[in-house]
Amino acid sequence: MPANLTPQYYDAEDKYRRASTPEARINALEEMLKVIPKHKGTEKLQGDIKKRIARFKEEGKKKKSAKGYDPFGVEKQGAGQVVLAGYPNTGKSSLVGALSRAKVKVAEYPFTTALPMTGMMPYKDTFIQLVDTPPLMTDNIPSGLIGTFKEADALLIMVDVSTADCLEQLDGVVKILREREVIDFYNEEEILTPTPFLLLANKIDNPEAEENLEVLKDLWPGVEFLKISSEGFGLEELKDRIYKMLDIIRVYGKAADREADRDRPFILKRGNTVLDFAGQVHKDFPNKLKSALVWGSSKFDGQAVARDYVLEDGDIVELQL
Numbered sequence: 001m002p003a004n005l006t007p008q009y010y011d012a013e014d015k016y017r018r019a020s021t022p023e024a025r026i027n028a029l030e031e032m033l034k035v036i037p038k039h040k041g042t043e044k045l046q047g048d049i050k051k052r053i054a055r056f057k058e059e060g061k062k063k064k065s066a067k068g069y070d071p072f073g074v075e076k077q078g079a080g081q082v083v084l085a086g087y088p089n090t091g092k093s094s095l096v097g098a099l100s101r102a103k104v105k106v107a108e109y110p111f112t113t114a115l116p117m118t119g120m121m122p123y124k125d126t127f128i129q130l131v132d133t134p135p136l137m138t139d140n141i142p143s144g145l146i147g148t149f150k151e152a153d154a155l156l157i158m159v160d161v162s163t164a165d166c167l168e169q170l171d172g173v174v175k176i177l178r179e180r181e182v183i184d185f186y187n188e189e190e191i192l193t194p195t196p197f198l199l200l201a202n203k204i205d206n207p208e209a210e211e212n213l214e215v216l217k218d219l220w221p222g223v224e225f226l227k228i229s230s231e232g233f234g235l236e237e238l239k240d241r242i243y244k245m246l247d248i249i250r251v252y253g254k255a256a257d258r259e260a261d262r263d264r265p266f267i268l269k270r271g272n273t274v275l276d277f278a279g280q281v282h283k284d285f286p287n288k289l290k291s292a293l294v295w296g297s298s299k300f301d302g303q304a305v306a307r308d309y310v311l312e313d314g315d316i317v318e319l320q321l
């Protein structure tokens with residue numbers, strides 16, 4: 001039986017996908033439940049929403065009661081988790097504020113951010129989780145923060161090129177990250193990390209910035225810097241680069257004789273197959289899966305492919321169970 005979901009329901013679901021706190025997630029799920037058309041075709045979905053509400057509430061209780069609850073263990077949301085790292089006042093919070101709706105605190109003075117804070121960045125038809133962090137300095141490394149970096153899907157290491165201090169900021173940050181094994185190796189020719197990363201030269205709008213960046217590049221000739229201003233320069237390119245770093249693809253599900261669900265992609269790792277996709281749609285599907293029809297990367301639309309067919313960004317898949 002078709003679910004015939006309404007625009008109000010999809011709005012609520014959209015809120016759910018944007019939610020960056022457990023409370024916001026529960027609120028959105030409760031709204032979804034309120035506006036969902038109540039008939040046989042949505043019974044399963046209603047049950048699923050109720051289960052999710054119960055689970056988030058339970059998790060919330062556990063967190064509150066758990067001794068030593070760790071604010072640095074940031075729960076992953078969305079298509080990928082990208083964590084900022086950098087010295088004080090480099091503009092980390094400003095960037096998270098510019099790219100998401102997170103209400104981050106920005107101030108002219110250093111050490112403004114005390115704990116990690118998340119924001120969901122819309123990108124194409126997905127959301128990527130950004131994590132603003134408290135600043136690093138040789139004599140100030142918040143305990144737990146190194147764990148946040150190691151858990152990340154990608155890192156943005158930020159320096160402030162409006163000041164000549166950017167040289168010290170970069171030396172300092174890579175040294176700290178190397179000592180704590182977030183970086184495996186570095187010299188002026190290369191920086192190697194297990195986690196993909198991008199170096200951001202922020203505040204490029206400042207009149208001194210280009211000159212400072214040139215000095216920085218002379219000292220680190222093999223390393224790439226992406227020029228940005230949290231106030232609005234290079235942000236579209238930055239979003240594209242973040243998406244590329246995550247190395248993910250969006251795949252759309254399609255039921256037989258129905259339009260593909262174009263608004264709600266499943267997120268897979270690049271190189272994933274039809275079988276991986278089936279596992280994301282439902283845990284029982286990989287066992288049942290025979291083949292699939294693919295629109296997009298295949299030679300022709302609706303081509304039948306095997307379970308090990310490697311999917312591409314934007315593919316539409318109809319599973320044949």
Ligand SMILES: Nc1nc2c(ncn2[C@@H]2O[C@H](COP(=O)(O)OP(=O)(O)OP(=O)(O)O)[C@@H](O)[C@H]2O)c(=O)[nH]1
Nearest residue numbers: 089090091092093094107111112113135203229230
């Ligand atoms: N001109 C200019 N100013 C910026 C830019 N980004 C941030 N700022 C300013 O730099 C100051 C510090 O910004 P924050 O975003 O609070 O920096 P932060 O890295 O989060 O600082 P901590 O939380 O202390 O680590 C604020 O006054 C911002 O307005 C930028 O791209 N250009």
Ligand SMILES: [Mg+2]
Nearest residue numbers: 092093112113
């Ligand atoms: Mg901050």
